[in-house]
Amino acid sequence: MPETQGKAVEDGFKAHWLAETLRLREALWGPLDDASESRRARAEGRGFAQRLLLRARYLAEREKLDQVVGKWAGASRAALLGLLAMGLLAGVGAALGALGDGGRSVNVLLALVALLGVNALAYLFWLSSFLIRSDHAGSWLGESWLWLTRKLARGPDAALAPRALAELLSRQGALRWLLGAVSHAVWTMAFIGALAGMLAILSARRYSFNWETTLLSPDAFVWLVSALGRLPALLGFPVPPDAVVRASDGLQALPESAMALWSGWLIGCVAVYGLLPRLAGLGASLYAARRRLRGLAVDTTLPGYAELRDRLDPSSETTGVDSAATDGYQSIVQPLDAGSRQTVQLAVLGIELPTDVAWPPAALPDGVSDLGVIDSRSQRHQILDRLQHHAARRLLLVCDASQTPDRGTIALLSELGSLAQQTHVALVSPAQAGERSQARAAAWREKLLRAGFAPEAMHDGLSGGLGWLEPPGGHDVSADLAHAQP
Template sequence: MPVKKHTFDDLVRIEQVRKIESAKAEDLSYASIQELPRSANGDFNYADFIQRLNTRAKRLIQENTLNDALQQPHRQFIRARRICLGVAVILGGLAASQAVGDYSTLNIYWLLAVLLGFNLISLLLWISGITLNLQSLSSGIVAQLASWLPYRHKKDPTIASLASHAWWESCLTGDVGKWRISVLTHKFWLTYLIAGMVLLILLMLAKQYNFIWGTTLLPDSTLPRLTQILGTPLEAMGLKIPDDPQTVASRIGVSKQDAETRMAWATFLIGALLVYGIFPRLLVLGLSLVMQKWSEHRFKLDLYLPYYIELRQRLMAREVKAEVIDADPLAGVKPAEVTLPPANVAIPSNAQAFGIELDQATNWPESVTCRLNIIDQDSHDEAIALIKNLNGPLLLGVAAHRLPDRGVQRLIKELVDSSNGKPWLILLSKPSAPVTNAREFAWFRLAEACGIPAEHVITQ
């Protein structure tokens, strides 16, 4: 049976179900997944595992009517995005209207400073944030507010809140979140610029304006020179911009402008908004959209979480059928079939076991014989020599109740690097020292750091 390609939305849905199950498992019904088929073989395959998780999640969602709760955070984000874009329209219109004087004049450089200045600052902050990987700079204040408002009730125990937290963590954090919020940021500023430009065009269509400029601190030649610099790309595009006499004649207090000067300034204004505001935003918006899709394509579930470790052992187990050996008291009835424990959860039969600083009270499974317990430098050197010549897979046993420190991590990493095949890690426990979920999670993280596959972590 071919494995279907999973989408980012599938992974988000699985994460939402994980969050809900982790806190509200007792409130859910599991009747629809009792007969969920297992893998046809014991080999772990990521795509196959995700397909089974997705099937399981869909059944739980349908059985427990969770679809509305899972869709709610996405709808809230869309609502927040619309509010942000509405605010951008208002701000863009206000910025343009404030540059229009009381006497049918339009201060050209004040308008460019209001519309393009803030946009330029935002763009520079975004580039700095993306380059330095600082989400607080690359997101923008309004976009961060949109992502922050609906999802901050972390102590809310309801299913809807848990689904919102999972959606927020998947869609608005990490690489996916960085680019998703970047898209919202660029849409905000595009809307701001377009709203301001449209209002200006409508005003200039309905009324005659004189374009003026003035300065107190700068030399008189500064703004005319700036006009020529900004107008160079516009002239290359075939647009006519004010020449030096027209620029000088437009200073505040000079005589009234003619129609040609007004048309040149209007062309310069619209062209500058397009070239220095809208076009750059469109480019970075396109880049952000592409990178968002790429990040979503690369997004993977954290299979080292205990939740996924447990489900892997259940969903990816080899299904083995065997006849009942005992005599059946009912004559003529076909022998029953039973499912044996998951074969890929079992420790490999030819595994070579080594202990990591285990005490005498820590017991190995009956089927495993520990070749060496590493407790000092001599046993460490001996273990390295043995591991380099192993014929079977390496099995490392650790005391699960202990907190893994850097020393243990370095030791396990060295042993793993010395082995030839894929190593295994078994978490051994003892009755006198129960293992907490946090401690178990710490060992899963250590396995990830040491290059031990998630499917090779066994809890005993």
């Protein structure tokens, strides 16, 4: 069934990403020659949107855009891992900077500000960014990741992948949330590093803690320490008693138990006011991005999509090349995978043969089906549609070696070859062609090789091709072909 060969198009994120990448490429450098891909999309897709995705997938595979997107996705993951590693190291460094080497007493409030101050400002900036209508506002770490991935991209096609991703996410309202998730993830790793660093150095060194002030009274510090410790206390972190707080003015010697209380209080504040809000922001951003992408759909009114409606969802289908070929474009045959669709076993087909070439061949083996000769666009359309639904296991294409192998003929041979499991080409010469056909045989072979046909798939004359086509068991599939006709 066509739906099996087309894998029923998974309307997933990658399919939409490929479609957007292809749309941007065609908008920048002109439309691609998509006659074969559009035909397959029409046969396999249900509805215009699904056919757009199918066409994009087939063209992306042909133009290697799927590999470009895959490589960029890998580079973006590497860039994200790099940012996460940098965040982890930055957190460790912040912990070392806030606590010092243990040679002097640690001012607990200054250490807390050093560990939480920048994060608090960044978090408030992210929350306030929702008052601004911008996809990038409030997520400078996320923007840094996107900028880094663009720098890692090499080549014009590679640069399209991040741009297509950003535009696709922006249309769905998910870009802000994705960048926010990246930012929260980096901050989360920073706090994990800070907490790990604090636990390590507080376990390995002896620290003393105090508070200092010129203007405030001890009661102000008692209230502040109690207020900040209220939430961490719910999770089991210690809070220094009022007497310990008052005595920690740097003028009195305190027992080791008091230092342990200050250490636990500081770790609890960093965990509750630093790590937990970032984890909450990360979870909220991922949930919101996933929810917005759940309703992902193709906007068929976009430039580059709307123009394809006549080809992918026509009221009446036409034949011929839909758009001019790009410079240097070469059709490539892509043999059909065995078992990917229903097949008629063996078939032979003539391509624009002159009248003095007898058809069907007199020596046609039993069990080989004659598909006729393609002489017009209507016949081409009929044969392609037939093979699209009922492919051949072996297909022999018979061509006039005296004619010039132009781009259109090679493209037709490649398209026909993509509708069979194995395809060979027989080059026949009319009686009056003489040396002309021999001189052009080299041109045929060169272009067929460039199109992906193997050297052993080319035959000089019809007898060699029919010998390859002759079935070993003589099974007659004429009835299968007749049943396959629409």
